[in-house]
Amino acid sequence: MQAVIVWWDLADSAQTVQSLRLYLRDEAVDRFAQVPGLRVKFWLSDAARQHWGAILLWESAEAAAVPLAPRAAELIGYPPTSVSAFAVEATVEGLFTAGALAGRGLALEG
Numbered sequence: 001m002q003a004v005i006v007w008w009d010l011a012d013s014a015q016t017v018q019s020l021r022l023y024l025r026d027e028a029v030d031r032f033a034q035v036p037g038l039r040v041k042f043w044l045s046d047a048a049r050q051h052w053g054a055i056l057l058w059e060s061a062e063a064a065a066v067p068l069a070p071r072a073a074e075l076i077g078y079p080p081t082s083v084s085a086f087a088v089e090a091t092v093e094g095l096f097t098a099g100a101l102a103g104r105g106l107a108l109e110g
Contacts, residue, residue, distance in 0.1 A: 001039070001088035002064040006080045007053035013076045017045040020052055023075055024107035031071075033102070037063025043105065052076070057088070 010016060024043060032041050039057040052072075058064035064085060073079050098104070 001091070002058040002061045003086045003088050004056045004058065004064055005053065005082070005084045005086075006056070007051060007082040008072075008076055008078075009081045010050040010052055010076065012078065015052075015076050017047040017050060017052055020045075020072075020075070021107035023072070024105075028071070029108065035068070037066070043107070053080070057091075061085075061087075 028043075032038060037059045039059055041057070042055045044053045044055065045051065056064070070079070
């Protein structure tokens with residue numbers, strides 16, 4: 001498995017955390033649900049500092065290496081401030097009461 005962390009500082013973008021939530025609702029969540037080899041994607045934000053990013057967990061390094069359409073970079077106006085890839089050493093799911101992860105988060109709660 002491979003984990004990829006992508007992060008933008010939105011200081012030089014016309015986009016904000018709030019405007020990018022619309023992109024998630026209207027487009028990104030459904031599109032990423034169809035990406036082969038992607039196990040899970042978490043979109044992250046720090047509204048106070050206007051940072052936006054994602055953690056992607058892939059089935060393999062090969063799946064992670066397949067280029068994705070750079071829609072977020074297109075909207076933001078520049079490539080990510082930081083991209084890091086890591087080998088996954090182990091995974092675990094803790095005890096939880098909520099159901100599936102899909103469909104959760106601030107962008108989808110409105």
